[in-house]
Amino acid sequence: MLKEKIADRFLSSAKSIETDRSRCLRMRYNRNSCSECTGMCRSGAITIHEDVHILADNCTECMLCVSACPSDCFDIQSFDFHSVLVRLRRIKNLVPVPVLGCNIKNDLQAHVKTPCLGFLSEEHILSLSVFLDTGLHINMTECGRCKNSFIVDVIEERVKNIKARNLNLPGNISLINDGKNLGYGDAGYDRRGFFSTVKNLTFLQAAEFFERDDTVPASQSYSDKKIPAKREFLNRILAYKKSNNSGLLENYYFTVHASEDCDNCFACVGMCPSGALKVEVTGEGRKLSFSSALCNGCSLCHNFCFRGALRIEKGFSGVNPFEYVSLHISTNDRNTGEY
Secondary structure, X not given: XXXXXXXXXXXXXXXXXXXXHHHOHHHHOOOOOOOHHHHHXXXXXXXXXXXXXXXXXXXXXXOHHHHHOOOOOEEEOOOOHHHHHHHHHXXXXXXXXXXXXXXXXXXXXXXXXXXXXXXXOHHHHHHHHHHOOOXXXXXXXXXXXXXXXXXXXHXXXXXXXXXXXXXXXXXXXXXXXXHHHOOOOOOOOOHHHHHHHHHOOOHXXXXXXXXXXXXXXXXXXXXXXXXXXXXXXXXHHHHHHOOXXXXXXXXXXXXXXXXXXXXXXXXXXXXXXXXXXXXXXXXXXXXXXXXXXXXXOOXXXXXXXXXXXXXXXXXXOOOOOOOOEEOOOOHHHHHHOOO
């Protein structure tokens, strides 16, 4: 049990939420009206004016802001969802069914414990379903008695949305509210298994576990392009499944269109937080190009375009979402008036 508790510490030692104002859509463009985080926050702990601020006395650490933000403005300190997947995959054939739970109670039955389960976005749940093809039970038996009991309805709604989209997912995700249905079985770790589990944790987590330096400020640059973690999960699913992905592309990917009103100012490229838009230089001139795999659907490009030339729609029907495709005419073509 000691070995298992130490391994859990890697994944659940931190509880606080970090903010990166450069990722906030309203900080990037003050006319943007995104309210995903404030709309989710039940305690009124989030304020967005000249900065993104969390009132510590009000915050209940339900993590709904983390799962709701489309651009990763919020992050859970020292928490890596990839490591959660690694540990659950390692034990999936050793127990009747892997069990995921939160770290609110030491005696809560779960093979892997995380901060409050409110961090589970639809993209997280999709990843669990795809990469845990034997199924997963999420232990929510204590959620109804928790100060964050409201997350139950949110997570149930997210699971319901996924199931309604007929995505042909291999693994079944079950939300367990009654302990009688949990099906928990002790996986057990021998010496070799324990160190193998630790080895699969990220280097960053291991470094923070043994020696953490909180004096180094995190880089928060508006010019940095960063793919949101939820988008990375979806892209990994596409690469892993390789087929029957039409449902994912239709419901979780986006397409940007540029009209003839675009004057190739390329300001949208700088505004895009994820690098989904870029300028490609060819023999025909400079072209605005777009990659659906990098787009989080935030609509910041559409909001910022003063000519109203960009339009974003849900769904991708092209050939390859990972490739950049030209959106419209090149600069040379525009100078000559030819398409």
